[in-house]
Amino acid sequence: MDNTLIRMESLCRFYEMGDQTVKALDNIDLSFNRNEYVAIMGPSGSGKSTLMNIIGCLDTPSSGTYELNGQSVSGMDDDELARIRNREIGFVFQTFNLLPRLDCLRNVELPLIYAGIDAEERFDRALDALERVGLGDRVNHKPSELSGGQIQRVAIARALINNPSLILADEPTGNLDTSTSRDIMTIFSELSEAGNTIILITHEEDIAQYTRRFIRLRDGKIESDTHAPILE
Amino acid sequence: MKLRETVIQAAYSLRANKLRSWLTTMGVAVGVFSIIAVMTALQAVDRSVASGLSSLGSNTFEIQKYPATFFGGHGRSRFINRPDITYEEGLAFKNLMGKKVDRIGLKVSRSGNQAIYANRSTNPDITLFGADENFASANGFDIENGRNLVKNDIRFSRNVAIIGRDVLNTLFPGGENPVEKQIKVNGKLYRIIGVFMNKGAAFGQSQDNLIVIPITRYLAHIDIKKSISVTVEAASQKEYQATIDQAIGAMRIARGLTIKDPSNFELRTNEALVESFREFQRTISVGAFIISFMALVTAGVGIMNIMLVSVTERTKEIGVRKSVGAPRKSIMRQFLLEALFLSLTGGVIGIVVGASAGNIVAVAFNLPPILPLAWIIISIAVCSGIGIIFGLFPAYRAANLNPVDALRTGK
Ligand SMILES: Nc1ncnc2c1ncn2[C@@H]1O[C@H](COP(=O)(O)OP(=O)(O)OP(=O)(O)O)[C@@H](O)[C@H]1O
Ligand SMILES: [Mg+2]
Numbered sequence: 001m002d003n004t005l006i007r008m009e010s011l012c013r014f015y016e017m018g019d020q021t022v023k024a025l026d027n028i029d030l031s032f033n034r035n036e037y038v039a040i041m042g043p044s045g046s047g048k049s050t051l052m053n054i055i056g057c058l059d060t061p062s063s064g065t066y067e068l069n070g071q072s073v074s075g076m077d078d079d080e081l082a083r084i085r086n087r088e089i090g091f092v093f094q095t096f097n098l099l100p101r102l103d104c105l106r107n108v109e110l111p112l113i114y115a116g117i118d119a120e121e122r123f124d125r126a127l128d129a130l131e132r133v134g135l136g137d138r139v140n141h142k143p144s145e146l147s148g149g150q151i152q153r154v155a156i157a158r159a160l161i162n163n164p165s166l167i168l169a170d171e172p173t174g175n176l177d178t179s180t181s182r183d184i185m186t187i188f189s190e191l192s193e194a195g196n197t198i199i200l201i202t203h204e205e206d207i208a209q210y211t212r213r214f215i216r217l218r219d220g221k222i223e224s225d226t227h228a229p230i231l232e
Numbered sequence: 233m234k235l236r237e238t239v240i241q242a243a244y245s246l247r248a249n250k251l252r253s254w255l256t257t258m259g260v261a262v263g264v265f266s267i268i269a270v271m272t273a274l275q276a277v278d279r280s281v282a283s284g285l286s287s288l289g290s291n292t293f294e295i296q297k298y299p300a301t302f303f304g305g306h307g308r309s310r311f312i313n314r315p316d317i318t319y320e321e322g323l324a325f326k327n328l329m330g331k332k333v334d335r336i337g338l339k340v341s342r343s344g345n346q347a348i349y350a351n352r353s354t355n356p357d358i359t360l361f362g363a364d365e366n367f368a369s370a371n372g373f374d375i376e377n378g379r380n381l382v383k384n385d386i387r388f389s390r391n392v393a394i395i396g397r398d399v400l401n402t403l404f405p406g407g408e409n410p411v412e413k414q415i416k417v418n419g420k421l422y423r424i425i426g427v428f429m430n431k432g433a434a435f436g437q438s439q440d441n442l443i444v445i446p447i448t449r450y451l452a453h454i455d456i457k458k459s460i461s462v463t464v465e466a467a468s469q470k471e472y473q474a475t476i477d478q479a480i481g482a483m484r485i486a487r488g489l490t491i492k493d494p495s496n497f498e499l500r501t502n503e504a505l506v507e508s509f510r511e512f513q514r515t516i517s518v519g520a521f522i523i524s525f526m527a528l529v530t531a532g533v534g535i536m537n538i539m540l541v542s543v544t545e546r547t548k549e550i551g552v553r554k555s556v557g558a559p560r561k562s563i564m565r566q567f568l569l570e571a572l573f574l575s576l577t578g579g580v581i582g583i584v585v586g587a588s589a590g591n592i593v594a595v596a597f598n599l600p601p602i603l604p605l606a607w608i609i610i611s612i613a614v615c616s617g618i619g620i621i622f623g624l625f626p627a628y629r630a631a632n633l634n635p636v637d638a639l640r641t642g643k
């Protein structure tokens with residue numbers, strides 16, 4: 001099987017703002033293999049989030065090709081994109097984005113609900129995912145009853161629950177203090193070691209250092225794309 | 233997403249906004265309440281009206297100055313300038329009808345009379361009739377004790393009275409024989425000659441709260457200028473229509489009308505009475521419909537408004553759901569279901585309270601309570617329609633939010 005998970009060719013994302021065009025992504029060529037652990041960096045406004053939204057199928061490119069698992073995403077409608085997100089992608093956001101009225105378990109099982117999985121299996125798998133991020137004892141807490149680091153771990157559990165092809169994290173430690181950030185990054189590293197493909201956005205060098213590949217964006221273009229030296 | 237899950241999700245979000253949900257629901261409840269309450273009451277009263285109005289007896293009709301109206305009715309004033317039907321005209325009519333008719337009764341009445349015997353008195357709610365010897369048979373009364381009025385009572389306008397069972401019970405509670413006793417009605421003395429047998433209630437109103445005195449005495453001593461009513465009983469159902477035709481002719485002659493004059497009196501038949509009730513029923517129904525319609529439209533707009541607010545407030549939630557793979561139709565379904573839930577809850581409350589209120593009327597009229605099943609089904613259907621129609625736009629809006637934008641919103 002082809003080891004390429006994502007392939008982008010001359011991918012652009014433009015925003016029309018009145019009479020001027022913002023080139024949020026400008027002619028991007030990029031591909032990712034399975035089990036890569038990547039950091040996307042760059043100054044504010046360089047297009048990191050825009051890129052992540054396209055990779056995560058929340059948004060579609062203005063032009064160019066984007067293939068996920070060998071499947072072209074460009075021509076898909078909203079519901080097809082939703083199905084891809086549901087099966088292939090796990091999101092972790094800077095602002096967590098849990099539903100405040102639901103407890104951890106219900107938050108984590110949400111993707112499975114849309115996957116049509118029955119309640120019993122959902123419960124088992126959600127519990128499992130929460131245990132993997134070390135929150136097996138907090139399943140019935142609401143997000144408001146948890147610390148920032150714990151909330152982000154719930155979000156990671158939610159991202160994991162579908163066994164997605166790809167975990168996407170947009171500044172997952174942006175709202176966390178240094179030591180909590182370290183805990184979260186440890187979890188990502190473990191997930192990577194377990195075989196998950198992870199792409200995370202950050203503007204902090206020391207967070208990026210957890211990953212194996214660094215992509216720097218500037219003004220919607222790739223400035224550099226380097227791999228970490230292979231350690232023995 | 234399965235329907236069960238959607239229901240759970242909808243219930244969750246409604247619970248999170250309890251007060252708002254309840255207030256929205258109330259609008260629907262009011263709309264459903266008014267139609268259900270009125271329809272329950274009308275339906276409960278309906279059967280007893282049909283039978284109650286038939287108290288005339290099936291071969292009987294009445295001739296009066298005013299047309300049959302129900303609960304006062306309208307347009308009575310149009311007939312106020314008609315000359316009264318006098319006792320003399322009644323007698324002339326009787327003569328003209330000759331032998332063909334079994335019985336013709338002449339009567340007048342007024343309500344709100346009080347009777348006194350010894351130290352006991354009734355409430356001032358007795359109906360006092362001035363009538364002739366045909367009153368009892370024409371109105372379906374039997375004499376239980378004593379005797380009926382006879383021709384001589386009328387001719388000599390004797391101060392005699394027949395009392396109804398209610399009057400008997402109040403004035404002679406000890407089982408004392410009332411016959412030959414003197415009672416005072418509105419300050420005038422009468423000698424009791426008989427008692428009517430118990431007839432029971434119609435529309436929750438007793439039919440036994442009456443006193444009958446000779447019509448001649450009534451016109452001489454109580455109310456000289458009173459239009460009388462003439463009760464005519466045909467010999468058989470076969471002769472009913474012919475009798476009516478003959479009666480109209482006879483009354484026109486008795487009233488001195490020429491061929492060119494329109495009739496200045498009205499015929500009250502059972503059918504006319506029932507028809508007038510139906511008309512009253514229609515008027516009330518139309519009123520209830522209009523009120524319900526307006527209330528329900530207002531409630532629907534309220535639901536739409538609340539759902540739009542809800543979509544705005546929960547933009548982030550919608551974004552999150554979409555990001556984890558919620559397809560449009562499941563978001564749509566979630567919001568539609570919430571709207572449906574609001575309107576149906578309102579509908580059920582309206583049905584329960586409305587049916588209860590309607591049945592209070594039934595109970596007040598001594599009628600068996602009923603469940604207006606057809607109206608309940610219609611109400612539920614209408615409420616579902618309202619929930620769906622007014623929920624559609626907000627739900628559509630929610631379903632088509634762009635996930636990137638939705639996730640970026642505050643909150
Ligand atoms: N919906 C939009 N409409 C118009 N312009 C947009 C929109 N979204 C992003 N942009 C523009 O696209 C460019 C890239 O934005 P993006 O959010 O990808 O930057 P970023 O690298 O994630 O920045 P940050 O580090 O601040 O999050 C910016 O110039 C931004 O103003
Ligand atoms: Mg960003």
